[in-house]
Amino acid sequence: MTTVISSESARSAVEEIAAVASRRSTVVDLARAALSRAGEVEDRIHAFCCLDEQVVLESAEAIDRHGDKPLKGLVVGVKDVIDTAAMPTCYGSPLFAGHQPAHDADIVATIRRLGGLVLGKTSSTEFAMFEPTDTRNPVDLTRTPGGSSSGSAAAVAAGVLPVALGTQTAGSVVRPAAYCGIYGFKPSRGWTSTQGVFPLASSLDTLGILARNIGDLRLVYEATRSSPPPMRRDRRELRTVAVLPATEWGEVEPEVLDALHAASRRLQAHGLAVMDLDMPPDWVALPSRHETVMAFETARCLRQLLGDRVTEISPSSRNVVAKGETTPREEYEACLEAARRATEVLGHLCQTVDLFLTPSALGVAPSGLDFTGDPVMCRPWTLMGLPSANLPSFRTDAGLPIGIQAVSPVCDDLGFLDDLELLEDLLSAEA
Template structure:
């Protein structure tokens, strides 16, 4: 008999809808897997198996009454910068220890409405910034899983849940997903509402998901939003025109990443893709240069209460960056946001010439140790451009850790981003 924990999101939902699998049995199988592997991974900051089972039982009762949502019985992990009414929301900070919101974040509410089981809260770095939590990479516990969506990436890769909510201000969905060998999807800016999120940067923060496969990501997003994300595993009728782009941070690509992306491009070409080198226009580099100023300036505003009332409970690095951001002139932050807008306008013509861009997901393999979550060098640009991004696993590096390739499409072309990412993944592993 197939272990329910190994089923894809679509297949698990289909079996629950058809009465061939109960949400309770699925949740029990996932909890068994968690009990075995969680001590070495530490993906969760809060996990209540009894609460998860009560949710699953409620799904089963609803199913018997003919009320089956599109995500009925599927398990979600929730990054702990997103509020949950029935579980603590502590934002990776001792300042908020024990905090119990009265309401769910909007994306969590949508998941529940669709029938999902909120399995637990996943580890985030401090306020989704840099200071890491205890989560380890499931492929090698001596290496970081990346951040800030550390627990969602590690948990998805370990098969603890069908989808983990993540957030991205610089590279906090794509990079950890790549490090953990999972699929990370950062939708077009604003796709998932940020109500109930501990927002840091109004201009940048984007909610997305991390899953085991591209198909799972598309299925989960369709269930959350009611949108049509297609079937990425159904091969398109033509090969794509892919722009190979190293971007302004090209020199930061490690040799294994450069080799991997060149290998993927060659495989895509053999499968019929047209590969065209892409150079970003100068305004795009200018936008990237403003990223840190806008991010830290807006984050300092977001953490105004914490800075004023509990500065000693902030990590030294975060406090220093927030004080720096607080001290930046208003005009400088406005100029940075204007640079973002100019960059978005400039990139539109580039995106109009290709189906998708192929670019690295991270500089290299996951760094050794748990004290640093890695560099968002290949992510910040796409975040400020508000474009949909997908990372897919395309092999391993010299240390045997996963490497990812990132696919980026034009704003609003989220379904195409998923479809071309799966096309590229299949070409790379053929």
């Protein structure tokens, strides 16, 4: 297995910010280190669609000249579907080659305002759908990194960056994180402004964060959410975990189910209550409901944006548009209504369950670069708008990452991050 993963030497964003605050590093140092690491691996992983050394170093110098800021020392990658005023934004499409937005997306503006440095734009599948990039999985270069946040996941996994921004409309943050063996966090829907983010399906599009540890997820989450006040009053500790194999949604590979059960046993050994959850009947059809909603909205968005040029997009994207354009509005609306009904059971479940554990994907990263993998295990959670994250605690015997997905039954992102930290501790501890 040809890999570019090195032995965990890369520092976290939290450490790098502390190093800059205490004058042990400058932002230019960090930028040079990231560019150097990119230089080592980029010709093999192709994580970036725009990486301009001169722009980066000039920005880093400017940040160093300014005073202290909360994110000074953060170096991030930004998925190519998120607008940046200083770099082209092509939405993963040749139709937008060289397209230069006038303004930063809100989330990019926030990061820059707080002293963060954008290293470059990371490759996205075409319009964040399924047409792959040439990005390779750093763990095994013969495999896909997953999509659509392909470059963000690869750059973080390969140690070029501690953190990168992604977006999830189906499974585009959690799935590539699972395939590349890193953390991927999709907060609850509406957690932050999506202004300046390519609008694919407005009922579903959610910004997400990819990182190698939960402290870095928290750092970027807290700095960039646009609903400011914490929702922590009377916060309950993580006590009860419900395991949901969700084999109703697809053919989950045995290795994934084994990892899920291993996780369950380890948590039980550390004193958590673990229960097996039968899938609520209203949830069985959620993946196909999601697919219908996404296709309907995507068709509308792309048709509005591209007009007749919609015929020039790739066949795989055209298929989604075609499905969406032939879906009757009544069917679309019935799917949204079914999604609403599917959330009703959460009101009861959250009385006893603090967290769901379920597969992040059907299996390990597929071989080859033609197929970015099936997002089916993420579709329902995106449709319901719940906070979800990939936990990269397991590997196959061959060393390929297996992702376990944690999902919160309530939209309390900060409490969810607390839970993830505890899970990370327990899953990595000896039983």
